[in-house]
Amino acid sequence: MRDLTITSVTDAVIEQMGNTADPRLKQVMESLVRHMHAFARDVNLTPEEWLKAIGFLTNVGQTCTPVRQEFILLSDVLGFSALVNLLHDKTAVELGTESSLLGPFYQQNAPLLSLGDTIAAHSTGPEVVLYGQVTDKAGVPLPNALIQVWQTDSEGAYDVQKFDGAQMDMRGNFNADAEGRFHFRTLKPLGYSIPLDGPVGNLIRAQGRHGCRPAHIHFLISAPGYRELVTALYLGDDQYIDSDTVFGxxxxxxxxxRADDPAAPIQGIPAIRYDFRLGIAGSGETGRVGADPAQILANVA
Amino acid sequence: MRDLTITSVTDAVIEQMGNTADPRLKQVMESLVRHMHAFARDVNLTPEEWLKAIGFLTNVGQTCTPVRQEFILLSDVLGFSALVNLLHDKTAVELGTESSLLGPFYQQNAPLLSLGDTIAAHSTGPEVVLYGQVTDKAGVPLPNALIQVWQTDSEGAYDVQKFDGAQMDMRGNFNADAEGRFHFRTLKPLGYSIPLDGPVGNLIRAQGRHGCRPAHIHFLISAPGYRELVTALYLGDDQYIDSDTVFGxxxxxxxxxRADDPAAPIQGIPAIRYDFRLGIAGSGETGRVGADPAQILANVA
Structure with a gap:
């Protein structure tokens, strides 16, 4: 009879998992058990505390619906989604501009606009011009690039939230010019709070956190023969830029x-410049988890 | 702007949790984040794998009902419940015989029997005699001890499962004699499989595990002025004694x-001897988590 102690119980679990057919599942579960057990030993977790945690995790699972994924939200606020994405980006750096998650607010049939147009069809607020160039990894322009963009309005709402899907706003598609360049007008987006009415919200409050994300603008950029780039730009002057509650x-x-950018193609309003680099098609995937808790649905549903 | 890397993201999360009002919650969550992040880095967890895990955890949460706790079952099969109990037992050793969980199959109004009686009111099977002595930590007999016992029958079923609660079987209460001694007849219990029809069952199968618990007999022993002892004895010759799927x-x-125990108070059938030691009342609690997945309800419900 094996004598189970606070250390040998870990080996006993791993031994019992020894027949796992899938070698990757075996590796992942062994590591998970070692780290989770080390955690319990480090904090000397009590049965009462663990039962509370069991109740919390059960509540998280039961808060999930077809249109809400509370477990990804939990993963997000613990920085776990961001970490998994960063681990992945180690290889993505080789592939071009860093990627971000597509999210549930992307729509395929956004209007095709002309360079210089505004994506603000209905909303109003402080304007900015966004411009840049789409190139390959070496900086060679991609004249056939298609730039799809979508974002919240100046009050932090996406059109599907604001108009219940009845009309599109704050989104548009643009064809780059012969040098891969693009520019368009938009409104300065506003950040927003993650959903705080579930168990994760209780945790956020217990931790004294604001629960907000900084403002950002989504991009989906493609060109024939190149890897599709799904990413987002964050506004550096947002009050939450250094404390994104999901670490995205x-x-x-x-x-x-910048208010004073002489190179901006439209003058008189602040300008944001960003150049995107696309990797070769088939050079790797960079799908990401979570980050924007509103973006969970596209992943799990 | 802080630069989040696969290591600095961990510090960023802990910094953002810095305002947690409850110091114990702060300590536990910091350690959890450090260990979970280390796990992701160690196995280089991919977004695709994490999304699968999110789906699994969601399924575990949604499998929970008022009469089923799949998260404790998960905790059990990963040895986490056993570990949390072992951490707790470090202090329990000072308190007397090791404790175990009460479980949902305990009933308060079991029949009071006389020493030497059998607890098998309806079931049949191979008989054993169980005997021993109840003492304090120093070995001083406790003549007023009450011994409450309950177990599965020879086919691995509790009476509430077998008779749907209509009649009691395989349970009884005994008063110790003037020297704290007790003995009674019973049937050799059989072990059983944990519920394998949920997501935890899928994991158990993927890991090539049998999913069974070894046979055991529950005890609740009390005496005026002493700490109530909730525990269970396991049968050393059970085929699953070294591979209990919940590490309990x-x-x-x-x-x-033993077939040949000359000291046994009843001869002709195998005998099990076990002496129980009770701690002083108020000397500490030893409530335990899980271990027997059927025992989860008493904890969480």
Whole structure:
């Protein structure tokens, strides 16, 4: 009879998992058990505390619906989604501009606009011009690039939230010019709070956190023969830029609107410049988890 | 702007949790984040794998009902419940015999029987005699001890499962004699499989595990002025004694029926001897998590 102690119980679990047919599942579960057990030992977790945690996790699972994924939200606020994405981006750096998640607010049939147009069809607010160039990894322009963009309005709402899907706003598609360049007008987006009416909201409050994300603008950029780029730009002057509650902000994706940019194609309003680099098609996938808790649905549903 | 890397993201999360009002919650969550992040880095967890895990955890949460706790079952099969109990037992050793969980199959109004009676009111099967002595920590007999016992029958079923609550079987209460001694007849219990029809069952199958628990007998022992002892004895010759799928077996609680025990108060059938030691009342609690997945309800409900 094996004597189970606070250390040998870990080996006993791993031994019992020894027949796992899938070698990757075996590796992942072994590591998970070692780290979770080390956690319990480190904090000397009590049965009462663990039962509370069991109740919390059960509540998280039961808060999930076809249109809400509370477990990804939990993963997001613990920085776990961001970490998994960062681990993945180690290879993505080789592939071009960093990626971000597509999210549930992307729509395929957004209006095709002309360079210089505004994507603000209905909303009003402080304007900015966004411009840049789409190239390959080496900086060679991609004249056939299609730029799809979508974002919240100046009050932090997406059109599907604001108009219940009845009309599109704050989104549009643009064809780059012969040098891969693009520019368009938009409104300065506003950040927003993650859903705080579930168990994760209770945790956020218990931790004294604001629960907000900084403002950002989504992009989906494609060109024939190149890897489709799904990403987002974050506004560096947002009050939450250094404390994104889901840790989705990535330095290379932080931008700032400049009031005095002589190179901006439209003058008189602040300008954001960002150049996107696309990798070769088939050179790797960079699908991401979570980050924007509103973006969970596209992943799990 | 802070630059989030696969290591600095961990510090960023902990910094954002810095305002947690409850110091214990702060400590536990910090350690959890450090260990979970280390896990993701160690196995280089991919977004696709994490999304699968999110789906699994959601399924676990949604499998929970008022009469089923799949998260404790998950905790059990990962050895986490056993570990949390073992951490707790470090202090329990000072308190007397090791404890185990009460479970949902305990009933308060079991029949009071006389020493030497059998607890098998309706079931049949191979008989054993169980005997021993109830003392304090120093070995001083407790003549007023009440011994409450309950177990599965020889086919692995509790009476509430077998008779739908209509009649009691395989349970009884005994008063110890003037020297704290007790003995009674019973049937050799059989082990059983944990519920395998949910997501945890899928994991158990993927890991090539049998999913079974070894046979055991529950005890609740009390005496005026002493700490109530909730525990269970495991049968050392059970085929699953070294591979309990929930790691609930504790060496000090493993027993063996001897065919040739000259000290046994009833001869002709195998005998199990076990002496119980009770701590002083108020000397500490030893409530336990899980271990027997059928025992989860008493904890969480």
């Amino acid at each position: 902000v990535s330095t290379p994706l932080v931008t700032l609107a | 077996v504790s060496t000090p609680l493993v027993t063996l029926a």
